[in-house]
Amino acid sequence: MVTMTATEARNNIGKLWDTASREPVTVESAGKAVAIVISPDEYEKLKGGRKPRMAGFAKDLLAGVDIEALMAVPIDDVFEEYM
Numbered sequence: 001m002v003t004m005t006a007t008e009a010r011n012n013i014g015k016l017w018d019t020a021s022r023e024p025v026t027v028e029s030a031g032k033a034v035a036i037v038i039s040p041d042e043y044e045k046l047k048g049g050r051k052p053r054m055a056g057f058a059k060d061l062l063a064g065v066d067i068e069a070l071m072a073v074p075i076d077d078v079f080e081e082y083m
Contacts, residue, residue, distance in 0.1 A: 001026055006034065 020037040
């Protein structure tokens, strides 16, 4: 993770945005973290708002499968009979 001072972030806002589009940036003031800047995609992943996209081949392989229901089943339940 990249760290910038608040002054650096303020004076180099373009660099802050560019870096945050690739990785989180910690902004510090007086040596303490005051903010972490992340991309909108990373934010959506963290809050669980955006569903992951399936690769084209996976769509065809899993046509008709309820992925949400499948993902909701704990893995231990799936393999219980084999343990």
